[in-house]
Amino acid sequence: MSEKAVSAALLEVRGLTVYHGQLRALDNIDLAVATGETYAIIGANGAGKSTLLRTIVGLHEPKSGHVVLDGRDITREAPDRRLAAGVALVPEGRRLFPSLTVEENLLVGMHKARPGTFDMKRVSELFPWIPDRRKQRASQLSGGEQQAVAICRALLANPRVLLLDELSLGLAPIVVRRIYEVLPALVAEGLTILLVEQDVAQARQIASQVHCLLEGRTSLTGRPDEVTAEQIEEAYFGVGALPVSASAADPGG
Amino acid sequence: MEWANAIVQGIVTGGFYALFACGLSLMFGVMGIINLAHGDLAIIAAYVAIALIPSTHLPMVWAFVVVVPIFAVGGYVVQRTLLQASLDRSPFTTLLVAFGMSVIIENVLLEVFSANGQSITIGTLITKSFSLNSTITISYFSVIVLAVAIMVLGGIQLFLSRTATGRLVRAVADDREAAQLVGANYRHVFGIAAAIAFATVALAGLSYGMLTEFVPTSGVTTLLFAFESVVIGGIGNVWGTLVGGVVLGVAQQIGAQINPAYQILAGNLVFLAVLAVRPRGLFGMRTA
Numbered sequence: 001m002s003e004k005a006v007s008a009a010l011l012e013v014r015g016l017t018v019y020h021g022q023l024r025a026l027d028n029i030d031l032a033v034a035t036g037e038t039y040a041i042i043g044a045n046g047a048g049k050s051t052l053l054r055t056i057v058g059l060h061e062p063k064s065g066h067v068v069l070d071g072r073d074i075t076r077e078a079p080d081r082r083l084a085a086g087v088a089l090v091p092e093g094r095r096l097f098p099s100l101t102v103e104e105n106l107l108v109g110m111h112k113a114r115p116g117t118f119d120m121k122r123v124s125e126l127f128p129w130i131p132d133r134r135k136q137r138a139s140q141l142s143g144g145e146q147q148a149v150a151i152c153r154a155l156l157a158n159p160r161v162l163l164l165d166e167l168s169l170g171l172a173p174i175v176v177r178r179i180y181e182v183l184p185a186l187v188a189e190g191l192t193i194l195l196v197e198q199d200v201a202q203a204r205q206i207a208s209q210v211h212c213l214l215e216g217r218t219s220l221t222g223r224p225d226e227v228t229a230e231q232i233e234e235a236y237f238g239v240g241a242l243p244v245s246a247s248a249a250d251p252g253g
Numbered sequence: 254m255e256w257a258n259a260i261v262q263g264i265v266t267g268g269f270y271a272l273f274a275c276g277l278s279l280m281f282g283v284m285g286i287i288n289l290a291h292g293d294l295a296i297i298a299a300y301v302a303i304a305l306i307p308s309t310h311l312p313m314v315w316a317f318v319v320v321v322p323i324f325a326v327g328g329y330v331v332q333r334t335l336l337q338a339s340l341d342r343s344p345f346t347t348l349l350v351a352f353g354m355s356v357i358i359e360n361v362l363l364e365v366f367s368a369n370g371q372s373i374t375i376g377t378l379i380t381k382s383f384s385l386n387s388t389i390t391i392s393y394f395s396v397i398v399l400a401v402a403i404m405v406l407g408g409i410q411l412f413l414s415r416t417a418t419g420r421l422v423r424a425v426a427d428d429r430e431a432a433q434l435v436g437a438n439y440r441h442v443f444g445i446a447a448a449i450a451f452a453t454v455a456l457a458g459l460s461y462g463m464l465t466e467f468v469p470t471s472g473v474t475t476l477l478f479a480f481e482s483v484v485i486g487g488i489g490n491v492w493g494t495l496v497g498g499v500v501l502g503v504a505q506q507i508g509a510q511i512n513p514a515y516q517i518l519a520g521n522l523v524f525l526a527v528l529a530v531r532p533r534g535l536f537g538m539r540t541a
Contacts, residue, residue, distance in 0.1 A: 057434060083436035095431035097424045108424045111417060112436030157436060 009068075010035040010192050011056070011087070011161045016065035018048075018055050025051040027216045029065070033161065033209075038183070038193045040207035042200050044236060047213040049196040050092050053163045056194075057089040058082050070160070084112050086160030092169060092196075094150040098139035102130065102149055105138050109153030116158025117189055123152040126182050144175035151179070155186070162186070164195040168202065180206060200232055214238045254388040259510040261389050263503030267482075268399025269464070271498030273457040273475055274482035275406055275491065276450035282489035283426045283446040286336060286347055290354035291479060292472030294451065295458030297358060298324060299467055300366055302373050302459055313463070314375045321455045328451025329444040336447065337440055355472070362469035373462040398460045402495065405453055410491045412449075422446055426489070481524040487534025496535060500527075 009032035018026040026048045033039040041049045054060050056067050058079035066075045074082050096105050106120065124131050127148045133141070138149060147167060154162060168176040176199075183206060187193060197203040203210055204224040212220040212235040220227060220235030273295065280286045288294075301323065302316035309319060339350040375394075382392040413419040425432040425442045432439055461467060461475060478501060486497025501520050508519020527535065 059430060059433070078438070079433040080436045080438045083434065089434050091431060091434060095428055095434070097427040097431065099427050100420065100423060104420055104423075107417070108420055108432070108437075109435045111421060153435060 008035075008071075009033060010037075010070055011194065012066075012068040013052070013056065014066045014068065016052070016055060016067070017063045018051055018060055019063050020051070025216050026055065026062075026213075029213075029216075029218060031211055031218075031221070033192055033194050035192055036187065036190055037209060038187055038195070038207045039209045039211065040203035041194070041196045041211050041213060042198070042203050042232070042236065043213035043219075044198070046215070048216040049213055050165055052213070053089055053165050053194070053196055054091075056163060057087055080112065083157055083159070084114070086114060086158075087163065088154040088157045088159035088161070089163040090147075090150045090154045090165060090167070092165040094143070094146040096138035096141075096146050096150055096153070099137065101135050101137055102141070103134035105149055105153050106130075106134075106156055109156040113156055114158040114160075118155045118158050120156075123155055126155075126185070127152065144171050144179065147171060147175075147179055151182070159191070161192045161194060164193065166196055166198065168197065168199055176202070200236065204232075212236055254386070255510060256507070258389045259506040260503055261385070261391060263506035264499050265391060265395040265399050265502070266506065267495070267499030267502030268402040269395070269457070269460060269498070270478050270482045270501055271495040272398065272402035272405060272453065272460060274479040274486075274494050274498055275402075275409060276453040276457070277476075277479050278483045278486075278488060278491075278494050279409070279446055279450045279453075281483070283422055284332075284336070284340065284443050285344060286340070287351065288450075289348065289351040289476070290358060290472075291454055292474070292476030293355045293358040293362075294324075294454045294472070295461060295475060296362065296467055296469065296472040298455035298458030299373060299462030300362060300371075300469075302462060303366075303371060312375070313373050314378065316373065317456055317459050320459060321452050324455035325448040325452040328447040328449070331451075332444045332447030333440060337443065340443075359469050359472070366469060368468055368470075370466040370468050371462075372466045373459065375463050379463060394463065398464070401456060401460070402498070405456065406491050406495050409449065409453075413491070418442075418445060478520070481520060484534055485524055485527045487537025490534070490536040493534060493536030500535070 011033040013029055013031045016026055016029040017024065029052060031039070041052060043049050051060060055062050058077060062075065066073055068074065069085055069087060072085070074085055077085070097108065100108065106123070130149070130152065138146060141149065167179055180202065183193065195203070195207070207224055210222060210224055210227065211218065212232060214235060215238070219238065220231060277288060277291045280288045298320050301320050302313065305319060306313055306316045311318065335350060336347065339347040379394050382390050384390045413423055421432070421437055421442055422445065424435070425437055425439045429439050461471070482497040482501050483494055484497070485500050486493030486495070500523060504523035505516045505520040509516035531537070
């Protein structure tokens with residue numbers, strides 16, 4: 001998968017710094033996601049992974065830095081404009097519209113769709129149970145089903161880059177596996193994926209590039225086969241990288 | 254039979270309350286705005302009709318043809334500017350801004366139109382009525398208002414449930430941020446909801462001005478009845494608003510039947526009883 005022909009970066013983040021009030025959530029982050037790539041952001045709780053995705057789609061305003069889609073700077077654009085430009089986020093916690101039916105959730109996802117391969121028929125192929133349940137309220141679905149509908153809702157906009165925030169959060173491992181099984185099919189259709197995952201093994205397995213965040217800073221980047229488990233562990237927790245001395249100040253904060 | 258009459262009159266009055274209340278319910282359900290200026294906006298509509306319609310040579314009954322579109326556009330503009338700016342700050346700011354709007358509207362109306370009572374005269378239609386039997390007589394105009402209320406509420410219901418824009422309004426009401434993520438410009442959607450709310454409040458204000466005499470401060474009492482209808486019916490429930498209005502209207506008429514002084518009191522007691530027993534209202538199923 002990582003041997004795929006890679007052109008210039010489709011989505012680029014340059015020197016992104018984001019504050020939550022006084023707290024610096026992201027500090028000078030750079031990343032470049034190439035077309036057709038599956039790019040994984042890993043890191044512990046509070047490392048800034050979700051903040052990064054939310055800033056890319058425009059839900060947070062960065063203090064400095066740029067978000068560039070296919071050479072166009074979209075840093076100042078509103079979230080709805082970024083969706084129309086081709087950046088779709090499946091947010092943490094699914095965030096379906098609870099009072100709408102499954103079908104209505106999907107229809108809302110289509111209302112500013114770009115031309116492309118994903119329509120109702122195509123997403124029903126990905127999750128064959130969806131047509132039978134389309135009249136059900138989204139709030140009545142199980143967590144895994146909600147996650148599937150949330151993915152479909154984002155796909156129906158026909159994004160160029162699909163951002164996935166913690167797909168596995170709160171789901172049973174078998175459900176997570178089933179949801180991850182559909183991703184290769186999406187990549188095969190040329191979709192570019194930027195995903196956030198706490199489960200490092202899952203991320204390494206699916207991604208062509210991993211990027212580890214530690215307290216808002218980049219602590220490691222590389223191809224999954226280039227980086228060792230030990231390196232990831234150090235980048236993830238930030239402890240092993242320090243001299244083994246109790247008095248040493250932690251540069252990561 | 255007097256009691257039957259009280260109930261019938263209550264139902265008819267309830268239609269008017271529901272017409273008044275639906276815009277209030279929509280603004281709260283979609284934007285979370287408690288529009289304290291809602292009643293005053295209705296009174297503006299009545300004054301606009303008095304000031305504008307004579308020059309158009311339209312019969313006064315057709316005032317809504319002119320006033321409702323003006324209010325719809327005005328609602329969109331006010332939402333996109335003043336109300337959005339206050340929503341961007343905080344819900345409390347929005348409450349204060351709505352209160353400020355109410356005070357300003359009342360005083361400007363007093364300044365321009367004086368405190369003398371006025372009404373929109375629509376000729377003989379207002380006095381015509383029909384009798385169901387010897388004790389129950391119903392005015393045609395209040396039946397028309399009830400019919401308009403049912404059509405407006407039904408229209409809103411159809412719009413929300415059947416159209417793509419209505420679906421988007423519900424999505425934004427459910428989760429504003431998630432709606433942005435699927436490409437909704439929620440400010441525009443808010444504007445649409447406000448346009449509908451203002452259009453309905455204009456209809457309510459015109460009906461009020463035709464039914465009875467009004468002064469610049471009449472909005473305050475009607476706002477109270479609108480609030481009670483919304484709360485009794487359940488916030489965000491379109492048909493609940495109609496039922497709420499009817500329950501309030503019937504309670505008031507029954508109270509008045511016992512003793513004319515108890516009219517408002519009876520309505521308030523029913524309102525408090527519903528709040529105590531079903532805080533989400535009779536049809537308030539939504540857990541938000």
